[in-house]
Amino acid sequence: MWISAAQLRRNKLRGLPLSFYLNTLTSALTPPFFPNPVPAMVNIFRRFQQPLLIILTVFVIIAFVVLYGGPGTRLDKLGSDRVATIYDRGVQPAEYSSIGRQFEICRMLGMFDLVIPLAQNARSMADVTDNYIWNTFVLRHEALKMGIQPTELQVTEAIQRMPAFQTAGQYDHSRYAQALQTVFAPRGMNSSHLEELVRDSIRMQAIRDMLSAGYGPSPDELEKAYSKQFQKVEAAVVRIPKEEVAKQVKVSDEDLKGAYESRKDNLKTPEKRKVQFAAFVLPKKEKDGPALNASDMQKVADKADDFASALLAEGAKFEEVAKRLGVEVKTLPAFGLGERLAELGSNPRNTAAAFQLTPEKPFSDTLQTQEGYVVLNLLEVQPSKPLTMAEAKEQLLESLKQDKVRETLSLKAAEVRKQLEEGLKAGKPFAQAAVATGFKAEVLEPFSRSDSKLKGDDATLIQNSATELKPGQISAPLDGPAGPVLVYVTKRQPVDPADLEKQKETLLPMLETQRVDGLLSEWIDRQRTAAGLQMNQSR
Numbered sequence: 001m002w003i004s005a006a007q008l009r010r011n012k013l014r015g016l017p018l019s020f021y022l023n024t025l026t027s028a029l030t031p032p033f034f035p036n037p038v039p040a041m042v043n044i045f046r047r048f049q050q051p052l053l054i055i056l057t058v059f060v061i062i063a064f065v066v067l068y069g070g071p072g073t074r075l076d077k078l079g080s081d082r083v084a085t086i087y088d089r090g091v092q093p094a095e096y097s098s099i100g101r102q103f104e105i106c107r108m109l110g111m112f113d114l115v116i117p118l119a120q121n122a123r124s125m126a127d128v129t130d131n132y133i134w135n136t137f138v139l140r141h142e143a144l145k146m147g148i149q150p151t152e153l154q155v156t157e158a159i160q161r162m163p164a165f166q167t168a169g170q171y172d173h174s175r176y177a178q179a180l181q182t183v184f185a186p187r188g189m190n191s192s193h194l195e196e197l198v199r200d201s202i203r204m205q206a207i208r209d210m211l212s213a214g215y216g217p218s219p220d221e222l223e224k225a226y227s228k229q230f231q232k233v234e235a236a237v238v239r240i241p242k243e244e245v246a247k248q249v250k251v252s253d254e255d256l257k258g259a260y261e262s263r264k265d266n267l268k269t270p271e272k273r274k275v276q277f278a279a280f281v282l283p284k285k286e287k288d289g290p291a292l293n294a295s296d297m298q299k300v301a302d303k304a305d306d307f308a309s310a311l312l313a314e315g316a317k318f319e320e321v322a323k324r325l326g327v328e329v330k331t332l333p334a335f336g337l338g339e340r341l342a343e344l345g346s347n348p349r350n351t352a353a354a355f356q357l358t359p360e361k362p363f364s365d366t367l368q369t370q371e372g373y374v375v376l377n378l379l380e381v382q383p384s385k386p387l388t389m390a391e392a393k394e395q396l397l398e399s400l401k402q403d404k405v406r407e408t409l410s411l412k413a414a415e416v417r418k419q420l421e422e423g424l425k426a427g428k429p430f431a432q433a434a435v436a437t438g439f440k441a442e443v444l445e446p447f448s449r450s451d452s453k454l455k456g457d458d459a460t461l462i463q464n465s466a467t468e469l470k471p472g473q474i475s476a477p478l479d480g481p482a483g484p485v486l487v488y489v490t491k492r493q494p495v496d497p498a499d500l501e502k503q504k505e506t507l508l509p510m511l512e513t514q515r516v517d518g519l520l521s522e523w524i525d526r527q528r529t530a531a532g533l534q535m536n537q538s539r
Contacts, residue, residue: 081093082536083095083096083535083536084096084134084533084534084535084536085532085533085534085536086134086137086531086532086533086534087137087141087531087532088532091137096133098193099132099133099136099137100129100132100133101187101188101189101193102136102189102193102196102197103115103119103128103129103132103133104187105183105184105187105189105193105194105197106132106197108183109162109164109179109183109197110163110164111162111197111201113201113204113205114197114200114201114204115132117135117204117517117520117521117524118131118132118135118136118139118204118524119131119132119135120135120521120524121521121525134528134531134533135524135528136200137531138524138527138528138531139200139203139204139207139524140200140203141531142207142527143203143206143207146207148202148203148206148207150198150199150202150203154202155195155198155199155202158198158201158202159176159194159195159198162198164179165179174294177294178294178297179194180194181294181297181298181301182297182301182368185301186301186366186368207520207523208516208520211516211519211520211523212512212515212516217507217508217511217512217515221511222500222504222507222508222511223495223500225507225510225511226495226500226503226507227492227495228449228467229448229449229450229503229506229507230448230449230450230451230499230500230503231448231492231493231495232446232447232448232492232493233446233447233448233466233467233469233489233490233491233492233493234444234446234489234490234491234492234493235444235447235462235466235487235488235489235490236430236431236441236442236443236444236487236488236490237441237442237444237462237485237486237487237488238416238420238434238437238439238440238441238442238485238486238488239439239442239458239480239482239483239484239485239486240409240412240413240416240439240483240484240485240486241482241483242405242409242482242483243482243483245405245408245409245412245483246401246405248408249401249404249405249408251397251400251401251404255400256389256393256396256397256400257389259396259399259400260389260392260396263396264386264387264392267386267387267392267395267396268384268385268386268387269384269385269387270336270337270384271336271337271355271381271382271383271384272334272335272336272381272382273334273335273354273355273357273378273380273381273382274331274332274333274334274335274378274379274380274381274382275331275332275354275357275376275377275378275379276318276319276329276330276331276332276376276377276379277329277330277331277332277343277344277374277375277376277377278307278318278322278327278328278329278330278374278375278377279328279330279343279369279371279372279373279374280300280301280303280304280307280327280372280373280374280375281300281371281372282296282297282300282371282372283296283297283300300372300373301373303325303327304366304372304373304375305366306325307321307322307325307327307366307375308363308365308366308375310324310325311363311375316363318362318363318377329377330343331379332344334380334382335351335354337351337352337355338351338352339351343374344367344369344374345367345368345369345370345371345374346370347367347369347370349367350367350369350374350376353365353367353376354376354378357376357378358378359378359381362377362378363375363376363377363378364376364377409483409484410477410484412484413477413484413486414477415437416437416439416486417474417476417477417486419433419436419437420433420434420437420474420486420488421474423436424472424474430488430490431443441488444462446493447463447466448463448467449463449464449467457480457481457482458478458480458481458482458485461478461479461480461485462478462485462487465478465487466487466489469487469489470489471489471490471491471492472489472490473488473489474486474487474488475487475488
């Protein structure tokens with residue numbers, strides 16, 4: 001009898017008596033595995049199974065202690081088994097992966113007060129995860145040195161305050177239980193992992209509080225911050241309409257032929273996949289009814305797990321397993337990578353999972369959707385194929401036209417800006433200088449970054465640009481949705497002392513947060529350097 005890894009992971013098997021595993025072992029010693037069975041020995045095994053199992057358990061524990069028992073053991077000396085060394089101790093892959101999974105949970109629960117400082121200064125998604133993991137080691141080590149030890153009461157209260165576990169502003173235990181079942185359990189995690197995350201959050205807040213102690217912004221800092229957010233400016237803009245330029249852009253047949261020859265290796269139809277799927281839908285919550293019962297949700301998860309486990313059997317066929325377990329099977333039309341399919345929860349990750357399947361391994365793992373779970377079966381792979389000139393013509397025409405429009409707009413915007421600057425140097429008002437460019441200057445109502453009455457899709461671009469300009473300056477061309485925009489600041493209105501005093505309540509927390517964020521970033525970098533992190537180059 002062969003036991004799959006998926007079966008061993010399931011809770012149902014965990015509860016089986018030890019005799020089950022001994023009987024499984026003894027059955028494996030009978031034909032056809034061994035031509036000369038020894039029934040007497042098997043009977044002895046069965047008769048003395050309990051003392052034998054006790055001896056075997058003691059032997060395994062001793063072996064485990066010898067191999068993994070602590071510093072100086074064989075495993076500790078094997079550099080190839082380490083991901084890295086930090087604070088003079090090796091970090092094993094399991095520990096590294098565990099904290100990596102916690103990072104994923106952090107994002108899902110919206111714990112950004114922890115994620116952002118620990119994942120700082122990353123250049124890629126891989127760096128984000130790495131930074132979070134190593135900076136978590138730093139946070140825990142340094143918090144312990146400083147005597148920051150969150151209590152059980154603090155952890156409990158922090159969990160109850162988390163928005164993810166609240167309904168109408170009150171702690172909702174059913175949401176907590178649901179998260180443990182649907183978010184933590186599928187990742188091999190439980191409530192203790194959540195509690196450790198919350199301890200990290202408490203540690204981080206304690207360090208932030210220490211760094212923010214005794215801080216007060218200077219009058220200059222306060223006025224500068226006020227100017228950026230609330231001081232009104234008087235400005236004008238020149239817009240260069242994209243539509244007008246696009247009408248004048250032409251793409252010749254020679255341009256199309258040249259583009260096809262240079263790009264034809266990449267001009268292909270997208271690869272598509274056709275799959276079957278079995279859906280395991282969670283019970284529907286009645287309107288104004290009680291929250292979903294965790295045990296009912298677990299039954300659905302168990303059913304999906306039973307189905308996925310059955311597919312691991314040698315020679316298993318998707319439709320036969322579905323029929324045997326009473327599960328409906330549906331077929332999706334062929335789809336491409338990245339498409340959002342409602343049947344798969346409109347989740348591109350589930351679509352991408354289909355592109356990991358092969359004819360040799362056609363069954364997916366259990367995939368989570370908003371409504372429950374699905375398991376996929378690959379039916380057909382439709383490979384990409386080269387496009388002919390005729391098939392690629394529309395695609396090429398649109399691409400070339402967009403390229404030419406962008407290029408023409410960029411050159412035109414640079415030319416207009418130069419003409420405006422020359423007109424201003426000659427002493428002309430901005431509106432008069434704009435006439436020579438062929439475009440009209442539009443005078444805007446006074447505005448600030450915070451209380452603008454500006455309308456249009458480019459309003460935010462104009463606000464942000466004008467805040468950084470001095471009176472008499474013209475901005476670089478801004479890439480507005482309807483075409484390039486040039487902003488000219490005429491003057492800044494004087495700071496209103498009464499309004500400055502009024503806005504202090506808004507500005508002081510913002511300035512404090514900015515300062516503490518900077519200090520925290522610097523503190524984490526410094527402590528991580530002192531931690532002596534050394535990556536294992538062999539991995």
